[in-house]
Amino acid sequence: MHARWRRLSTLQPVRESAVEIEDLNVVRGGNSVIPSLSLRVRSGSVTGLLGPSGCGKTTLMRSVVGAQIVTGGKISVLGNPAGSAGLRSRVGYVTQAPSVYGDLTVAENLSYFAKVVGVEQGRITETLQTVGLEDYLERIVSSLSGGERARVSLASALLNRPPLLVLDEPTVGLDPLLRQGLWRDFHRLARGGTTLLISSHVMDEAAECDDLLLMREGRLLRNCTPNELRGETGEEDLGKAFLRVIEMASGT
Amino acid sequence: MSARITLATGRRVLGQIRHDPRTIALLLAVPALLLTLLRYMFDGQPQVFQSIGAPLCGLFPFIVMFLITSITMLRERTSGTLERLMTLPMSKLDLLMGYGLAFGVLAAAQAIVVCAVGFGLLGLESPHGVLLVGALAILNALLGMALGLLLSAFARTEFQAVQFMPAFIFPQMLLCGLFITRDEMAPVLEAVSWLLPFTYAYDALDLAVSPGQLDATLMIDVVVVIGATMASLALGAVTLKRRTP
Numbered sequence: 344m345h346a347r348w349r350r351l352s353t354l355q356p357v358r359e360s361a362v363e364i365e366d367l368n369v370v371r372g373g374n375s376v377i378p379s380l381s382l383r384v385r386s387g388s389v390t391g392l393l394g395p396s397g398c399g400k401t402t403l404m405r406s407v408v409g410a411q412i413v414t415g416g417k418i419s420v421l422g423n424p425a426g427s428a429g430l431r432s433r434v435g436y437v438t439q440a441p442s443v444y445g446d447l448t449v450a451e452n453l454s455y456f457a458k459v460v461g462v463e464q465g466r467i468t469e470t471l472q473t474v475g476l477e478d479y480l481e482r483i484v485s486s487l488s489g490g491e492r493a494r495v496s497l498a499s500a501l502l503n504r505p506p507l508l509v510l511d512e513p514t515v516g517l518d519p520l521l522r523q524g525l526w527r528d529f530h531r532l533a534r535g536g537t538t539l540l541i542s543s544h545v546m547d548e549a550a551e552c553d554d555l556l557l558m559r560e561g562r563l564l565r566n567c568t569p570n571e572l573r574g575e576t577g578e579e580d581l582g583k584a585f586l587r588v589i590e591m592a593s594g595t
Numbered sequence: 596m597s598a599r600i601t602l603a604t605g606r607r608v609l610g611q612i613r614h615d616p617r618t619i620a621l622l623l624a625v626p627a628l629l630l631t632l633l634r635y636m637f638d639g640q641p642q643v644f645q646s647i648g649a650p651l652c653g654l655f656p657f658i659v660m661f662l663i664t665s666i667t668m669l670r671e672r673t674s675g676t677l678e679r680l681m682t683l684p685m686s687k688l689d690l691l692m693g694y695g696l697a698f699g700v701l702a703a704a705q706a707i708v709v710c711a712v713g714f715g716l717l718g719l720e721s722p723h724g725v726l727l728v729g730a731l732a733i734l735n736a737l738l739g740m741a742l743g744l745l746l747s748a749f750a751r752t753e754f755q756a757v758q759f760m761p762a763f764i765f766p767q768m769l770l771c772g773l774f775i776t777r778d779e780m781a782p783v784l785e786a787v788s789w790l791l792p793f794t795y796a797y798d799a800l801d802l803a804v805s806p807g808q809l810d811a812t813l814m815i816d817v818v819v820v821i822g823a824t825m826a827s828l829a830l831g832a833v834t835l836k837r838r839t840p
């Protein structure tokens with residue numbers, strides 16, 4: 344694991360990293376969910392964290408935002424230790440299950456989060472346009488569909504334009520057109536300098552990312568670009584390429 | 596700690612309740628209705644109605660705010676919004692004070708209605724003024740809120756949170772002296788009653804609605820109620836974790 348990471352980091356010239364994880368170890372409910380994991384997330388990239396359900400994506404993201412009790416290792420986020428107070432206005436985190444108030448309207452939810460992060464209320468309409476919810480201001484959140492609720496949750500994290508966005512499966516269950524729109528927005532944000540760490544268990548989404556982190560059973564199998572993955576495995580389809588990587592990992 | 600975030604949190608919690616008009620109606624009407632029920636239960640014994648009903652005006656907000664707070668906070672914990680707030684630039688004190696603000700306002704509304712009905716319509720007497728009863732009601736509501744916040748950490752589901760009512764509040768109500776004076780209880784129970792915050796909440800109200808000079812005892816009761824509120828809030832803050840397993 345370590346050897347591979349060192350090999351990768353020597354292949355790629357040292358670039359500025361938004362997130363650097365060294366030897367992370369997380370135990371949850373008595374199980375070693377992440378035994379030892381090291382990775383880097385390039386500044387200004389759209390980095391996809393991909394792997395099957397239960398492989399530890401959420402746990403890794405929680406560790407990055409400082410919500411997870413970790414057993415060992417070092418996590419540096421935007422140059423600071425993960426979870427430090429100064430990062431709270433610079434890291435946007437969207438949990439897998441939409442974490443917004445179901446009994447409030449969309450406008451009330453966003454207005455509250457805008458006040459908490461200290462941005463003017465004018466940002467609300469702008470942010471809602473980004474997620475395609477500009478006509479939903481007065482809707483009670485609990486009356487929205489799962490996908491709509493997820494977008495309210497996403498919008499809440501976009502309000503203050505944090506330099507690092509950690510998004511846990513933000514596109515799951517959305518209709519394809521909307522999903523495409525969101526990926527466009529993610530890349531637009533990245534061009535503006537935002538770093539996005541985005542998880543998904545749907546391998547199709549890998550093609551949308553600049554960089555990939557392939558995870559399985561708490562281990563990082565690859566930290567590469569989609570094209571590097573295609574080149575290494577000889578598979579055009581990234582889903583098949585991931586399968587090949589798993590075969591290689593279990594074959595050795 | 597930031598006034599902006601505290602105020603926003605208070606408004607948000609009130610907003611959540613505002614969208615639930617039935618809860619507001621129950622909140623305001625039920626204590627007054629129960630008081631009316633007591634009035635006619637003790638139709639032939641007005642002095643019993645005075646000795647139970649008058650302190651109850653200031654105790655209802657304690658009970659109701661305890662329940663509502665523990666459920667609101669439990670939802671905050673289970674819906675993931677607490678996890679989100681803990682990753683944002685918000686101090687735990689902002690959250691706790693925001694809750695205090697919101698439930699303080701609700702308690703005031705509740706106290707106004709129940710006192711208006713009790714002292715205005717049903718003939719209860721308040722020799723030291725209704726305002727004192729109202730002020731004590733708000734203090735008690737904040738104590739109920741603080742205990743609710745704390746206990747919500749020990750409930751996994753709303754069913755469990757509701758069970759804390761008979762488990763933690765009923766015994767305190769029985770032992771506080773409202774139904775039977777404490778010196779007539781078994782000595783062990785009397786000793787236990789001195790350890791329960793509700794006893795002091797009741798004692799203060801009992802003094803406030805009884806004739807006679809007010810003395811330092813009332814001050815001591817009030818100080819104990821405020822102290823217990825602070826202690827519960829501090830313990831509650833400890834249960835708000837930025838990092839969880």
Ligand SMILES: Nc1ncnc2c1ncn2[C@@H]1O[C@H](COP(=O)(O)OP(=O)(O)O)[C@@H](O)[C@H]1O
Nearest residue numbers: 371372376395396397398399400401402403840
């Ligand atoms: N609160 C928890 N307590 C104990 N184990 C947990 C908890 N949450 C998740 N796990 C376990 O950790 C592993 C990784 O979970 P998770 O990070 O949610 O994976 P993913 O997001 O990739 O689906 C799973 O085996 C899961 O059962």
Ligand SMILES: [Mg+2]
Nearest residue numbers: 400401439511
């Ligand atoms: Mg997950």
